[in-house]
Amino acid sequence: MAVLAINGGEKVRTEGWPPWPPDDPGFLEALKKVIDSRVWGTGGEFTTQAAERMAEYHGAEYAVTVTSGTSALEVALRALGVGVGDEVIVPPYTFIATASSVVAIGGVPVFVDIDAETFNLDPTKIEEAITEYTKAIIPAHIGGSPADLDPIMEIGKRHGLAVIEDACQAHGAEYKGRKVGAIADAGAFSFQSSKNVCAGEGGMLLTNNREVFEKAWSQANIGRVPEGGWYDHRVMGWNLRMTQFQAALILRGLELLPEHFERRYHNAQYLRQRLEEIEGVSLQKMTHPSNRSAYHLYIFSYDRGAFAGLPRDKFLQALNAEGIRGGSGYNPLYREGLFRDNWDPNAFPFAPQFYKGKVNYDEVTCPACEQVCDESGFWMSQSTGLADEKAMDDIADAILKIQQNVGEIE
Numbered sequence: 106m107a108v109l110a111i112n113g114g115e116k117v118r119t120e121g122w123p124p125w126p127p128d129d130p131g132f133l134e135a136l137k138k139v140i141d142s143r144v145w146g147t148g149g150e151f152t153t154q155a156a157e158r159m160a161e162y163h164g165a166e167y168a169v170t171v172t173s174g175t176s177a178l179e180v181a182l183r184a185l186g187v188g189v190g191d192e193v194i195v196p197p198y199t200f201i202a203t204a205s206s207v208v209a210i211g212g213v214p215v216f217v218d219i220d221a222e223t224f225n226l227d228p229t230k231i232e233e234a235i236t237e238y239t240k241a242i243i244p245a246h247i248g249g250s251p252a253d254l255d256p257i258m259e260i261g262k263r264h265g266l267a268v269i270e271d272a273c274q275a276h277g278a279e280y281k282g283r284k285v286g287a288i289a290d291a292g293a294f295s296f297q298s299s300k301n302v303c304a305g306e307g308g309m310l311l312t313n314n315r316e317v318f319e320k321a322w323s324q325a326n327i328g329r330v331p332e333g334g335w336y337d338h339r340v341m342g343w344n345l346r347m348t349q350f351q352a353a354l355i356l357r358g359l360e361l362l363p364e365h366f367e368r369r370y371h372n373a374q375y376l377r378q379r380l381e382e383i384e385g386v387s388l389q390k391m392t393h394p395s396n397r398s399a400y401h402l403y404i405f406s407y408d409r410g411a412f413a414g415l416p417r418d419k420f421l422q423a424l425n426a427e428g429i430r431g432g433s434g435y436n437p438l439y440r441e442g443l444f445r446d447n448w449d450p451n452a453f454p455f456a457p458q459f460y461k462g463k464v465n466y467d468e469v470t471c472p473a474c475e476q477v478c479d480e481s482g483f484w485m486s487q488s489t490g491l492a493d494e495k496a497m498d499d500i501a502d503a504i505l506k507i508q509q510n511v512g513e514i515e
């Protein structure tokens with residue numbers, strides 16, 4: 106019988122994992138071009154091209170470069186007319202910015218549960234959460250895997266709600282043959298260090314709506330208008346401008362993306378097949394069979410029943426000991442301090458002078474999200490998918506080894 110690494114046995118995997126950001130001389134060359142151009146701030150050829158390439162790649166008409174995915178979400182909300190006192194439906198299983206961007210613009214996030222197998226917003230639960238104050242829905246394409254946009258957009262249309270795709274983890278992902286981020290009213294992308302296209306920090310908003318584009322552009326450019334003068338500030342805006350350095354890194358990242366995308370995708374398909382022989386562990390289910398996830402994260406479902414009742418967190422300790430990096434991932438967002446300890450119903454934006462509806466974050470429960478966060482979900486970090494088939498075999502072999510020797514774990 107094999108001895109588990111957690112008990113001093115040999116590890117299944119001794120090699121490391123691909124570095125991220127990737128080793129690529131193109132990044133340094135890109136930065137040098139910016140230095141030589143002497144246009145370091147916004148408005149130069151690199152920011153313009155980065156917006157054009159992202160829009161072209163994702164099939165969008167317009168793109169606005171901003172400082173982060175968070176600011177892209179805030180700008181999108183305001184550009185679509187969402188503001189103080191408005192409710193916005195969000196999933197609880199995502200990065201905090203999907204919900205905190207709503208609070209930042211004076212709105213109220215309303216959490217709607219996910220599907221425990223797709224880890225994405227469950228469209229069948231949305232309608233019961235709609236009230237007279239609801240103005241928008243933000244599905245997040247979690248782990249890079251597209252949310253089920255068709256029914257979500259159909260609900261949005263029927264109730265007059267804007268739909269904003271949180272595509273921060275989903276560069277290049279496809280929903281029923283179309284690239285995400287340009288399917289709903291607006292899409293938000295992030296280029297923060299961990300993302301599949303990264304520039305340290307940075308964000309972008311995509312849209313096919315000229316008015317949304319102009320409003321978003323003005324917000325990000327201190328109230329200027331796209332064709333206006335430098336000292337022509339017509340509306341309230343912020344300085345949310347991306348630098349040329351970020352844009353140049355994004356341009357190089359977009360050149361690498363197609364090959365990276367295919368590698369992550371191929372490895373995921375290979376791993377899916379290997380996992381078919383293992384009871385109790387599977388990869389995130391797609392919301393539609395033809396979808397192509399960006400596989401920003403490899404997200405798994407774990408059933409302790411197939412591991413003699415071994416709790417997920419103990420399983421993860423054993424897996425990490427075997428040289429396979431795994432983590433338990435998000436907490437339900439409504440359990441984060443922002444919505445628990447530090448949530449004040451008498452302060453902006455929740456107090457009655459701002460908001461006429463009813464919300465009580467202390468009472469929110471989303472059972473599928475809690476099951477995933479507390480018991481059944483786990484992730485492997487974003488560069489996992491850039492490794493090779495041998496690494497995928499190592500993942501499957503380590504899981505099998507734990508399953509076959511689970512009696513060794515106390």
Ligand SMILES: Cc1ncc(COP(=O)(O)O)c(C=O)c1O
Nearest residue numbers: 173174175200202245273295297
């Ligand atoms: C799903 C999701 N939404 C929003 C964000 C916010 O992006 P940023 O970190 O660029 O503000 C992130 C990334 O961190 C994310 O993963």
